[in-house]
Amino acid sequence: MGNKVIIVLVIFLACGIVYAWEIEDVNGTYVYDEEFLKSNRIYNEMYSWGRGRTMPNTSIDLDLEIKEVRLSGMGLYFIDTVIKDQDGSIGLKLFSVSDESRLSPLNMKMVFIDYRKVFITCFPQNGWWSRPLSPEEKWIWYRLSGPPAR
Secondary structure, eight states, X not given: OHHHHHHHHHHHHHHHHOOOOOGXXXXXXXXXXXXXXXXXXXXXXXXXXXXXXXXXXXXXEEETTTTEEEETTTEEEEEXXXXXXXXXXXXXXXXXXXXXXXXXXEEEEEEEEETTEEEEEEEOOTTOOOGGGOTTTOOEEEEEEOSOOO
């Protein structure tokens, strides 16, 4: 009897630890430096997913319902496509608001470490350079705010 209880507890713990990242998990705001989580330059803003926190010209703000992304230092982008890759990462195809003909997509990839940390990369990097968004850097971004974790 004791062995069965232990086995059931182990199964419940394992199921609780395993977390399948879903497309909606990208909703939120992210900063590239953990110290920014304590900044006095943080402002509250409303998103479709709820009240969130942002840092102008510093954070990446993602809102899937209205299909917009504000990229740190790059401006506003529209979300064209969102997919979940076979490796569990989330891919977004973005277009700058100034790219009316949609000829120059920017691809963003989000690889979650956990709910609070994620690798965010963008490519191609033609005409701009951002170390925190470079695919080569493997820069960790920290969730500043977002919908409650499931």
